[in-house]
Amino acid sequence: QLQLVESGGGLVQPGGSLRLSCAASGFPLDGYAIVWFRQAPGKEREGVACTTGRSGRLDYADSVKGRFTISRDNAKNTVYLQMNNLKPEDTAIYYCGATLPYLCLLAPQFIQYWGQGTQVTVSS
Numbered sequence: 001q002l003q004l005v006e007s008g009g010g011l012v013q014p015g016g017s018l019r020l021s022c023a024a025s026g027f028p029l030d031g032y033a034i035v036w037f038r039q040a041p042g043k044e045r046e047g048v049a050c051t052t053g054r055s056g057r058l059d060y061a062d063s064v065k066g067r068f069t070i071s072r073d074n075a076k077n078t079v080y081l082q083m084n085n086l087k088p089e090d091t092a093i094y095y096c097g098a099t100l101p102y103l104c105l106l107a108p109q110f111i112q113y114w115g116q117g118t119q120v121t122v123s124s
Contacts, residue, residue: 001026001113002024002025002026002027002032002098002112002113003024003025003026003113004022004023004024004096004097004098004113004114004115005022005023005024005025005115005116006020006021006022006023006094006095006096006115006116006117006118007020007021007023007118008020008021008118009094009118009119009120009121010119010120010121011121011123012086012120012121012122013122013123013124014086014087014088014122014123014124015085015086016086016122017082017083017084017085017086018083018086018120019080019081019082019083020036020080020081020083020094020096020118020120021078021079021080022034022036022078022079022080022081022096022115023076023077023078024077024078024079024098025077028074028077029053029072029074029077029078029079029098030053030054030072030074030101031053031101032053032098032099032100032101032112032113033050033051033052033053033098033099033100033101033102033103033104034050034051034070034072034079034096034097034098035047035049035050035096035097035098035099035104035105035106035111036048036049036050036068036070036079036081036094036095036096036097037094037095037096037097037106037108037111038090038092038093038094038095038120039092039093039095039117040091040092040093043092045095045108046061046106047061047105047106047107047108048060048061048063048064048068048081048094048106049061049064049068049069049070049081049106050070050104050105050106051070051071051072051079051104052101052102052103052104053101053102054101055102057104058070058104059104059105059106061106063089064083064090067083067084067085067086068081068082068083068084069081069082069084070082079096081094081096083120086120086122087122088122088123089122090120090122091120091121091122091123092120093117093118093119093120094117094118094119094120095114095115095116095117096114096115097111097112097113097114097115098111098112098113099111099112099113100112
Protein backbone atom coordinates (compact mmCIF):
# COMPACT_ATOMS: atom_id res chain seq x y z
CA GLN A 1 0.00 0.00 0.00
CA LEU A 2 1.21 3.48 -0.83
CA GLN A 3 2.11 5.57 2.21
CA LEU A 4 2.59 9.33 2.14
CA VAL A 5 4.37 11.48 4.71
CA GLU A 6 4.32 15.28 4.59
CA SER A 7 6.96 17.49 6.16
CA GLY A 8 8.27 21.03 6.00
CA GLY A 9 5.46 22.95 7.66
CA GLY A 10 6.01 25.59 10.29
CA LEU A 11 5.51 29.19 11.33
CA VAL A 12 6.50 31.86 8.81
CA GLN A 13 5.94 35.59 8.54
CA PRO A 14 3.80 37.07 5.75
CA GLY A 15 5.83 37.29 2.56
CA GLY A 16 8.00 34.37 3.60
CA SER A 17 8.52 30.97 1.97
CA LEU A 18 8.26 27.31 2.87
CA ARG A 19 8.86 24.12 0.94
CA LEU A 20 6.65 21.16 1.80
CA SER A 21 7.65 17.60 0.97
CA CYS A 22 5.44 14.58 0.33
CA ALA A 23 7.55 11.45 0.59
CA ALA A 24 6.13 8.15 -0.62
CA SER A 25 6.90 4.56 0.27
CA GLY A 26 5.47 1.29 -0.88
CA PHE A 27 5.18 2.08 -4.58
CA PRO A 28 6.91 4.33 -7.14
CA LEU A 29 5.36 7.76 -6.94
CA ASP A 30 5.42 8.29 -10.71
CA GLY A 31 2.57 5.81 -10.94
CA TYR A 32 0.26 8.34 -9.28
CA ALA A 33 -0.95 11.86 -9.72
CA ILE A 34 -0.23 13.84 -6.56
CA VAL A 35 -2.46 16.62 -5.32
CA TRP A 36 -1.70 19.05 -2.51
CA PHE A 37 -4.70 20.11 -0.42
CA ARG A 38 -5.14 22.38 2.53
CA GLN A 39 -7.76 22.70 5.22
CA ALA A 40 -8.19 25.69 7.47
CA PRO A 41 -10.25 25.50 10.68
CA GLY A 42 -13.95 25.49 9.89
CA LYS A 43 -13.39 25.25 6.15
CA GLU A 44 -13.58 22.46 3.61
CA ARG A 45 -10.48 20.79 2.26
CA GLU A 46 -9.43 22.52 -0.95
CA GLY A 47 -7.01 21.44 -3.63
CA VAL A 48 -4.18 23.86 -4.34
CA ALA A 49 -1.85 22.09 -6.79
CA CYS A 50 -1.52 18.82 -8.67
CA THR A 51 0.89 16.98 -10.94
CA THR A 52 0.16 13.93 -13.05
CA GLY A 53 2.17 10.73 -12.79
CA ARG A 54 4.30 10.80 -15.91
CA SER A 55 3.03 13.40 -18.35
CA GLY A 56 4.05 16.26 -16.10
CA ARG A 57 0.79 18.12 -16.38
CA LEU A 58 0.36 20.69 -13.63
CA ASP A 59 -2.60 22.64 -12.30
CA TYR A 60 -3.06 25.23 -9.56
CA ALA A 61 -5.90 26.84 -7.70
CA ASP A 62 -6.38 30.49 -8.63
CA SER A 63 -5.61 31.52 -5.06
CA VAL A 64 -2.02 30.22 -5.29
CA LYS A 65 -1.11 30.72 -8.96
CA GLY A 66 2.16 32.57 -9.31
CA ARG A 67 3.10 31.90 -5.67
CA PHE A 68 3.13 28.10 -5.30
CA THR A 69 5.04 25.61 -7.43
CA ILE A 70 4.55 21.84 -7.41
CA SER A 71 7.37 19.59 -8.54
CA ARG A 72 8.42 15.99 -8.21
CA ASP A 73 11.68 14.11 -7.86
CA ASN A 74 10.92 10.56 -8.91
CA ALA A 75 14.40 9.38 -7.92
CA LYS A 76 13.61 10.43 -4.34
CA ASN A 77 9.97 9.34 -4.61
CA THR A 78 9.00 12.79 -3.36
CA VAL A 79 6.73 15.61 -4.48
CA TYR A 80 7.35 19.16 -3.31
CA LEU A 81 5.24 22.27 -2.87
CA GLN A 82 7.29 25.45 -2.93
CA MET A 83 5.26 28.25 -1.37
CA ASN A 84 6.42 31.84 -1.81
CA ASN A 85 4.96 35.19 -0.78
CA LEU A 86 2.86 33.47 1.87
CA LYS A 87 -0.20 35.22 3.22
CA PRO A 88 -2.10 34.77 6.50
CA GLU A 89 -4.95 33.20 4.52
CA ASP A 90 -2.57 30.38 3.51
CA THR A 91 -2.64 29.18 7.12
CA ALA A 92 -3.95 25.60 7.14
CA ILE A 93 -3.01 21.97 7.51
CA TYR A 94 -1.52 20.87 4.19
CA TYR A 95 -2.06 17.34 2.95
CA CYS A 96 -0.81 15.45 -0.06
CA GLY A 97 -2.98 12.86 -1.75
CA ALA A 98 -2.39 10.26 -4.45
CA THR A 99 -4.78 9.20 -7.17
CA LEU A 100 -4.86 7.71 -10.67
CA PRO A 101 -1.79 8.83 -12.64
CA TYR A 102 -3.66 10.88 -15.26
CA LEU A 103 -6.17 12.48 -12.87
CA CYS A 104 -4.96 16.00 -12.10
CA LEU A 105 -8.07 17.31 -10.35
CA LEU A 106 -8.16 19.60 -7.33
CA ALA A 107 -10.95 17.60 -5.73
CA PRO A 108 -10.64 15.39 -2.62
CA GLN A 109 -13.21 12.79 -3.64
CA PHE A 110 -10.84 11.21 -6.18
CA ILE A 111 -7.95 10.69 -3.74
CA GLN A 112 -7.04 7.10 -2.93
CA TYR A 113 -4.26 7.68 -0.41
CA TRP A 114 -3.71 10.53 2.07
CA GLY A 115 -0.80 11.69 4.17
CA GLN A 116 -1.24 12.83 7.77
CA GLY A 117 -0.77 16.53 7.07
CA THR A 118 1.64 19.26 8.11
CA GLN A 119 0.69 22.56 9.74
CA VAL A 120 1.52 25.83 7.99
CA THR A 121 0.97 29.04 9.96
CA VAL A 122 1.53 32.45 8.40
CA SER A 123 1.59 35.15 11.03
CA SER A 124 3.60 38.14 12.14
